[in-house]
Amino acid sequence: MSVLAVTRLELRRLFVRPLAWVLGASTLAWLAWNFTLMLGSFLAAQIRLAALPDGPGYTDLVAVPLLAKLAELAFLVVPLLSMSALAGERREGRLALLLGMGLKPSHIVLGKYAALLVWLLAWLALVLAMPLALAHATAIDWGKLAAAALGMALLLASLAALGLACSAVASHPAIAAAVALVLTLALMWLNLGAQMAGVDDGAINWLAMSSHLQPLLRGLVASPDVVWFVLLATVCLALAIRRVAAERERG
Amino acid sequence: MTLPQTLLKLEQASRRRAGRPAVQGLSLVLERGQVLGLLGVNGAGKSTTLSMIAGALAPDGGHILLDGVDLAEHPALVRRLVGWLPERAPLWQELTVGEHLDAHGRLRGLNGAALKQARTRMVERLELGPLERRLAGVLSQGQRQRLGLACALLHQPALLVLDEPGNALDPVQVAALRGLIREQAAAGTAVILSTHVLAEVTAVCDRVAILHDGTLRYEGTLAGDDHAALERQFFAIATARAAA
Structure with a gap:
């Protein structure tokens, strides 16, 4: 019950703060512009593509690339959205107030996480609505699109957890955002050096986020990839809960 | 069924902060309907004591018993029993008074x-009606304190913990605050309030405890007319540190 109360409070705060609206509106406008460009290119190449036996379709050339663009934006948007969730509360003395209401640290963290997820999934749904708006007029590869959407949902969920963990540890929201951004980029491109050296199946490749996101964007749902995202989110949430619990001990 | 009179009991409660002892071996008892004034100079350990009682800070020594139950074992007890107004009434600037x-x-x-x-009930009692739709970020200090008080009293707690509630209030607001504290005590709520202002203690408190360097230096009851005696006591303790 208290998780729900924290979620309601956090959602309300997200929806009345200009930051969430500015981020939402500007990124959606940017993605809509990209969608239009990709759609134009697809329409221009449609006749040539139709002649190919297994040529890429609307899903490969418009829907999935649009989601890939959303992933790039998420690296910046999620740290900005999550930065003040705990660091801001601590700075203003409100985290102590929440603990002084007898709320469990896990309820505080999970409530805030759920609110972030609601916002991020609504953002994903609005982006998905763009390619889906043409579903009646084109052939969509539903399986591939569902896999890519699942990949994006998992990416957003794990980035939100990472952002919350950084916000729990950092003393200032801006530091939380910077650390979350650096960690996200490091996790994404951890295997770049290994790939350049021709190593494709080492432990470092397994650690990299791109190794697990790319298959999902290609339509391949494998449980190790799903587990990787779930593990990342779980570890980050556990870290955030531990840090908030330590607040009572450390002061 | 009658409730036990003792609501709050601190047994040798201690807490270190920033590497130094903020509160050491503090023992106190507070009964239902009593108002305890916690006096002390800056850094005496008043806010740390209140944070521990409110459950926001865990003691690293001793016990805090609320209604006979150890807070360390049941930290969620404060949710029902305690209402806490921290020193600067932390509010969410972007939410309205009603949303708070x-x-x-x-x-x-x-x-x-x-x-x-x-x-x-709280909107009427604390005269928040005209402010209900106003954002917390634009409230005056007095209005913020009133909202903080309303939030602390909303669930009718058995123990009200007030950390310097009279700060930045004008005389009319101070009088209203004193009235509210007396009203709560008459209804059986135990109140613990920290302050620097001796007049506030003599005006509303039944008992007083003076903290100094994190330890309890004086505890006694107030008869109402012993402001001068309390002042002497307080300054003797406070200047002892200065002399030391």
Whole structure:
């Protein structure tokens, strides 16, 4: 019950703060512009593509690339959205107030996480609505699109957890955002050096986020990839809960 | 069934902060309907003591018993029994006064009709009606304190913990605050309030405890007319540190 109360409070705060609206509106406008460009290119190449036996379709050339663009934006948007969730509360003395209401640290963290997820999934749904708006007029590869959407949902969920963990540890929201951004980029491109050296199946490749996101964007749902995202989110949430619990001990 | 008179008991409670002892071996008892004034100079350990009682800070030595139950074992007890107004009334600037009351109520487990009733009661009692739709970020200091008080009292706690509630209030607001504290005590709520202002203690408190360097230096009852005696006591303790 208290998780729900924290979620309601956090959602309300997200929806009345200009930051969430500015981020939402500007990124959606940017993605809509990209969608239009990709759609134009697809329409221009449609006749040539139709002649190919297994040529890429609307899903490969418009829907999935649009989601890939959303992933790039998420690296910046999620740290900005999550930065003040705990660091801001601590700075203003409100985290102590929440603990002084007898709320469990896990309820505080999970409530805030759920609110972030609601916002991020609504953002994903609005982006998905763009390619889906043409579903009646084109052939969509539903399986591939569902896999890519699942990949994006998992990416957003794990980035939100990472952002919350950084916000729990950092003393200032801006530091939380910077650390979350650096960690996200490091996790994404951890295997770049290994790939350049021709190593494709080492432990470092397994650690990299791109190794697990790319298959999902290609339509391949494998449980190790799903587990990787779930593990990342779980570890980050556990870290955030531990840090908030330590607040009572450390002061 | 009658409730046990003792509501709060601190047994040798201690807490270190920033590497130094902020509170050491503090023992106190507070009964239902009593108002305890916690006096002390800056850094005496008043806010640390109140944070421990409110459950926001865990003692690293000793015990805090609330209604006979150790807070360390049942930290969620404060949700129902304690209302806390920290020193600067932490508010969410982007939420309105009404939204604050709703959020605090829900976080304390109130819902539906009970929440609506509690909110109406607090809006009327603390005269928040004209401010209900105003953002917390634009409230004056006095209005912020009133909202903080309303949030602390919303769930009708058995123990009200007030950290320097009279700060930045004008004389009219101070008088209203004193009235509210007396009213709460008459209804059986135990109140513990920290302050620098001796007059505040003599005006509303039944008992006084003076903290100095994190330890309890004096504890006694107040008869109402012994302001001068309390002042002598307080300055003797406070200047002892300065002399040392």
